[in-house]
Amino acid sequence: MAQQAYMTETDSGGSEPERRQNRIRRLLGRAVSGWRGDRRIWRRGLVTAAVAVLLSGVMAAHSHIPNAIGNLGSLTETFLPWFGLLIPVLLAIALVRKSATALIALVLPVSVWLNLFGGLLFDKTGSGGDLTVATHNVNADNADPAGTARAVAAAGADVMALEELKASAVPTYEKALEAKYPHHAVVGTVGLWSKYPISGVKPVDIELGWKRAMRATVATPSGPIAVYVAHLPSVRVKLEAGFTARQRDKSADALGEAIADEKLPRKILLGDLNGTMNDRSLTAITSQLRSPQGAVGNGFGFSWPASFPMARIDQILVTGVEPMTSWTLPATGSDHLPIAARVKVDTTAS
Incomplete structure (x- = not known):
């Protein structure tokens, strides 16, 4: 009885934080005594x-x-x-x-x-930077290509890449973006839109038999940048075969070789790589370029599937430029989320 009276008196006295601490101590004491x-x-x-x-x-x-x-x-x-x-x-x-x-x-x-x-x-986003880039797999079956184009452009990107472009939808994307992006190029199912002049456009052979990767030079105010856009083959998880990614891996190696042969020191890769930065099969690419997300991002930046993002398979990878911040954009009519990054162009690179 005396002990009970003492505990009641202790709870009734002191400030609210002190009473709360006393209750926590007693609860922990009971838990420990149950194990002791x-x-x-x-x-x-x-x-x-x-x-x-x-x-x-x-x-x-x-x-x-x-x-x-x-x-x-x-x-x-x-x-x-x-x-x-x-x-x-x-x-x-x-x-x-x-x-x-x-x-x-x-x-x-x-x-x-x-x-x-x-x-x-932890949020490691920074300020500054003089070039904003974005990339989005728009989904060939997108029911609202014009709305999707406008949504991505609203991020204020200076350079924007789109993947999985359906041939019949390309004019819609071009019309929706022409006011903000006077320069653009489409190669196969990938395209690049830019506020700055584009030159040296050519397809990149990633050993698929059709065009899903391209390279271009973007003449930014701080100097030329080699911009690559790619959509690597999809992967599948099958009970009888496991994680089928052989064609994706082969295309990743080919893209890595093309980037390694690039003469310009500033390089940016935008696209759907169907793989994360942890995936060893993308080493041919990730060994040369780094992701702004890991350095200056906020959170995991998962981009797929848009309904419940579980992996970041859409990538912005850079070298010769300094990443300042990276983020994902709101969902569009696609099954992927758009992603964007702001970088500072290294004017000493030549």
Whole structure:
């Protein structure tokens, strides 16, 4: 009774923050006392602890998962950030099971995930820059091409790339964009619109048999930039074949070779690469160019599918220019989200 009276008196006195802290201390004390003296807390939850260790191993050593069977390595890397969702599930199981072993084991996957993606949890967008670029897979079956074009142009891009252009819809896009973009070029199913003069337009052979990539020189006020637009082949996840990406991988290698042969030091790649920056199969490209999203983005910047974005397969990659900020744009009539970035052109590059 005396103890109860003391606790009641303690709660009734002091400020509200102090009373709240007292209640939290008592709750924690009860939780700890429920575990204290129970030696089973070290024997329970061994399976949960093993899963936690396995999860951390998969995330930490994802580059060593072989692609020989169903491109399992690339599939894992495509959705790697989402592996973090297993951590709160394991945490809940560990708490329910009152397993100290599982709780300690969870430190591993938490540490690995934060090391890989913790930087994306913070807004690193910057100001400045003198060139805004955007890219959008508009979807060949888009029911509102004119509205989609206007929506992307509203981002204020100086240079804009569109992919999956249907031949019959190209005049609609041209008409919708002609007021803001006096210069444009379309090669096959990809196109480039610019406020600045375009020259040196040519298709880029990505070994498909039809044109889904192009290269052009954009004469910005700060100097010429080689701009590549590409739409790499789609990938599929099939039960009988796994992650089928052989043609995408082959095209990525061909695009990487073309970029490596580029003479201009300033390069920007805009397009739907059907792969994330974590996917080793895009190394021929990502080893030469970097993504503004990882350096100055806000969040993960997932772009596909537009209804519930799960992966960033649309990319803006640069070299010879300094990324300042990167962001995704609101949904259009496409199944992809548009993305944009602002960069500062390196006037010392020549």
